[in-house]
Amino acid sequence: MARVYLDQICKNFGDFVAVDTLNLDVQDKEFVTLVGPSGCGKTTTLRMIAGLEKISTGKIYFDNDSVGHLPANHRDIAMVFQSYALYPHMNVYENIGFALKMMRIPRPEIERRIQWAAKMLGIEMLLQRKPRDLSGGQRQRVALGRAIVREPACFLLDEPLSNLDAKLRVSMRAELKRLHHDIERTFIYVTHDQAEALTMSDRIAIMNHGKLQQFGTPDDVYYHPANVFVAGFIGSPAMNFIDGDIVHENGDYYFTRGALRYEIPPRLAQRLQESGRTTAVTLGVRPETIGVSHETSASTEANNSDGILGTVYVDEPLGSDVFLTVQVENAHIIVRTDPEFRTTFGEKVRLTFNPQKVYLFDQKSGEAIR
Amino acid sequence: MSAIPAKPSREGGISESLYRLPIPWKQIFIYLSAIFAFVYLAGPFAWIVISSVMTSEEAVSVPPHWIPENPTLMNYEAYWNPAAIENMREERRLTVGGVVAAVPVAMGNSIIISFAVAFLNIVIGALSAYPFARSQFRGKTTLLVLYLLTRMVPALALILPVYLVLRQIGGLNQKWGLILMYMTFTLPYSVWILKNYFQTIPRDLEDAARVDRCNWFQAMIRVILPVSLPGIVAVGIYSFMAAWGEFLFAMILTQTPDARTMPVLVAQLSTELGTEYGFLTSSAVLAVIPPLVLALIFQRMIISGIGAGAVKG
Numbered sequence: 001m002a003r004v005y006l007d008q009i010c011k012n013f014g015d016f017v018a019v020d021t022l023n024l025d026v027q028d029k030e031f032v033t034l035v036g037p038s039g040c041g042k043t044t045t046l047r048m049i050a051g052l053e054k055i056s057t058g059k060i061y062f063d064n065d066s067v068g069h070l071p072a073n074h075r076d077i078a079m080v081f082q083s084y085a086l087y088p089h090m091n092v093y094e095n096i097g098f099a100l101k102m103m104r105i106p107r108p109e110i111e112r113r114i115q116w117a118a119k120m121l122g123i124e125m126l127l128q129r130k131p132r133d134l135s136g137g138q139r140q141r142v143a144l145g146r147a148i149v150r151e152p153a154c155f156l157l158d159e160p161l162s163n164l165d166a167k168l169r170v171s172m173r174a175e176l177k178r179l180h181h182d183i184e185r186t187f188i189y190v191t192h193d194q195a196e197a198l199t200m201s202d203r204i205a206i207m208n209h210g211k212l213q214q215f216g217t218p219d220d221v222y223y224h225p226a227n228v229f230v231a232g233f234i235g236s237p238a239m240n241f242i243d244g245d246i247v248h249e250n251g252d253y254y255f256t257r258g259a260l261r262y263e264i265p266p267r268l269a270q271r272l273q274e275s276g277r278t279t280a281v282t283l284g285v286r287p288e289t290i291g292v293s294h295e296t297s298a299s300t301e302a303n304n305s306d307g308i309l310g311t312v313y314v315d316e317p318l319g320s321d322v323f324l325t326v327q328v329e330n331a332h333i334i335v336r337t338d339p340e341f342r343t344t345f346g347e348k349v350r351l352t353f354n355p356q357k358v359y360l361f362d363q364k365s366g367e368a369i370r
Numbered sequence: 371m372s373a374i375p376a377k378p379s380r381e382g383g384i385s386e387s388l389y390r391l392p393i394p395w396k397q398i399f400i401y402l403s404a405i406f407a408f409v410y411l412a413g414p415f416a417w418i419v420i421s422s423v424m425t426s427e428e429a430v431s432v433p434p435h436w437i438p439e440n441p442t443l444m445n446y447e448a449y450w451n452p453a454a455i456e457n458m459r460e461e462r463r464l465t466v467g468g469v470v471a472a473v474p475v476a477m478g479n480s481i482i483i484s485f486a487v488a489f490l491n492i493v494i495g496a497l498s499a500y501p502f503a504r505s506q507f508r509g510k511t512t513l514l515v516l517y518l519l520t521r522m523v524p525a526l527a528l529i530l531p532v533y534l535v536l537r538q539i540g541g542l543n544q545k546w547g548l549i550l551m552y553m554t555f556t557l558p559y560s561v562w563i564l565k566n567y568f569q570t571i572p573r574d575l576e577d578a579a580r581v582d583r584c585n586w587f588q589a590m591i592r593v594i595l596p597v598s599l600p601g602i603v604a605v606g607i608y609s610f611m612a613a614w615g616e617f618l619f620a621m622i623l624t625q626t627p628d629a630r631t632m633p634v635l636v637a638q639l640s641t642e643l644g645t646e647y648g649f650l651t652s653s654a655v656l657a658v659i660p661p662l663v664l665a666l667i668f669q670r671m672i673i674s675g676i677g678a679g680a681v682k683g
Binding site (some may be wrong): 047071077084099102150 | 572574575577578579580581582584585588592596599
């Protein structure tokens with residue numbers, strides 16, 4: 001049982017700052033995902049929690065105990081590695097029981113726990129095999145088994161699914177989530193895949209360049225991104241960003257880019273008014289919130305009551321959806337729409353943005369205006 | 371029906387083309403080379419084994435022959451039966467008797483010294499190679515190159531200083547003196563071999579062991595070393611062989627039979643007074659047995675891909 005609390009953690013490799021003043025409070029039994037592009041410091045953070053990497057400055061607490069000075073073998077954690085890191089000279093049984101043996105747990109108890117873990121993961125028939133005789137998915141399970149038999153305070157998982165093929169990854173994703181539910185432990189999970197983060201986590205910590213960008217529930221980070229980075233990173237296909245300016249006319253606020261003109265919804269207009277901001281902004285719209293219709297009139301007006309005029313650049317049918325790339329004022333906007341909506345390249349379409357679901361970001365700082 | 375024209379059949383058909391199979395020159399060349407290499411390598415050895423079961427006279431008889439006329443173990447018997455030396459003609463007993471009587475001791479010396487060198491190379495080599503493989507520190511590359519540079523000095527240039535130093539510290543005519551000497555020229559290579567081997571072992575394995583409640587030493591003993599077994603065996607065999615076959619230092623640094631090794635003793639069977647082909651060959655055969663046995667035991671370990679499956683391939 002453990003709450004994991006990172007207090008002002010920094011990690012430098014020479015002049016390079018891998019993790020920059022990170023604060024993170026992971027509650028007991030919570031499933032928290034650290035997500036971000038490669039090199040964002042998420043794995044380094046996990047390794048610091050594990051005790052495999054020294055902290056440059058800051059403190060790590062498990063419950064109320066400061067553990068920053070303890071080596072990995074004195075922290076009550078289990079870790080699943082991206083490479084699985086199974087011991088090649090031991091069979092599955094020995095692999096799973098290794099930590100228990102090191103902890104000097106009585107043999108019958110080791111036996112009981114290994115059987116329990118093997119049953120839970122469906123690998124009972126593999127116990128006598130060596131890692132080299134296992135498939136990727138089986139090795140994955142053994143690596144998980146090695147972690148769960150420990151019954152540790154906290155599980156650390158470093159991209160455990162990234163070496164699996166796409167289909168297996170999706171099914172293991174669900175199983176991991178179920179496993180977390182069943183064994184009721186703290187999970188800290190590292191991935192670069194935002195879909196994994198969204199589907200599995202209680203809360204998501206999004207990192208970039210060693211800095212925490214946002215820490216919140218999946219809904220939070222999806223619907224209320226703190227900045228352009230989070231907005232662009234979470235969600236697939238990614239949010240559309242259009243750079244432009246704010247124009248204030250007759251009490252109304254408009255977003256403009258060339259001939260494109262879009263009335264800022266009252267909610268955001270109020271924020272702009274409060275801050276008196278007229279600087280360069282970025283408009284953000286998620287592909288799935290954009291409405292699209294065929295242009296029926298011969299009008300060449302960029303904006304009318306039917307929406308914003310654009311030209312179909314490319315369409316990508318996916319079966320369940322169609323991704324439509326529409327060119328508007330030399331910006332590309334991706335729209336996710338029904339498979340019934342068929343277009344041809346170069347066709348004129350009208351786009352409508354849901355006023356409840358558009359975002360504005362300060363172009364300079366990238367922070368959300370909300 | 372089909373508009374596609376039939377393929378024009380080649381003249382002669384299948385039966386004739388069978389006779390025109392090209393001569394497999396490549397295969398022939400490869401096999402001939404292999405046979406030549408085998409004879410070249412194994413021939414002298416076979417001759418030694420055969421000669422060792424001949425009498426000295428037969429071994430040097432002209433024309434030489436491969437099949438012994440009267441196979442005998444008398445060349446071996448003298449090693450464990452002192453009576454056989456007693457029964458020698460007197461002048462022969464005086465020239466080679468002492469040498470032959472010293473063979474069992476020399477064999478023991480060689481085995482002790484070579485195993486000690488192999489063992490120390492593995493232990494010291496592994497402990498020193500690991501930091502080179504895993505951590506970054508100032509002067510790392512320089513130090514590694516320096517290790518190798520010590521091997522670039524010709525042995526002959528070292529003999530006098532080594533002799534003087536060993537005499538000073540009482541290491542002449544001592545097994546430990548030879549062990550010390552052999553360590554100096556095997557350890558640099560061992561460190562290199564093990565460093566390279568350790569670098570092939572995923573770091574995650576060590577980390578996994580640490581997380582699985584091992585301290586550094588336990589991680590080394592229980593995970594890193596077992597996984598490195600092929601590299602360790604390679605170092606063990608290499609340093610064993612280097613110590614086993616070394617002649618120059620063994621000859622200079624030992625004047626009494628106490629620490630004398632097999633190569634020195636075998637050489638003493640060929641003196642100004644004549645060469646004892648019978649004992650020379652039989653002791654040579656004896657000298658081959660330990661390394662041969664070692665190689666046979668460990669060959670599977672060397673080639674077995676023990677590292678496979680550790681991480682996703």
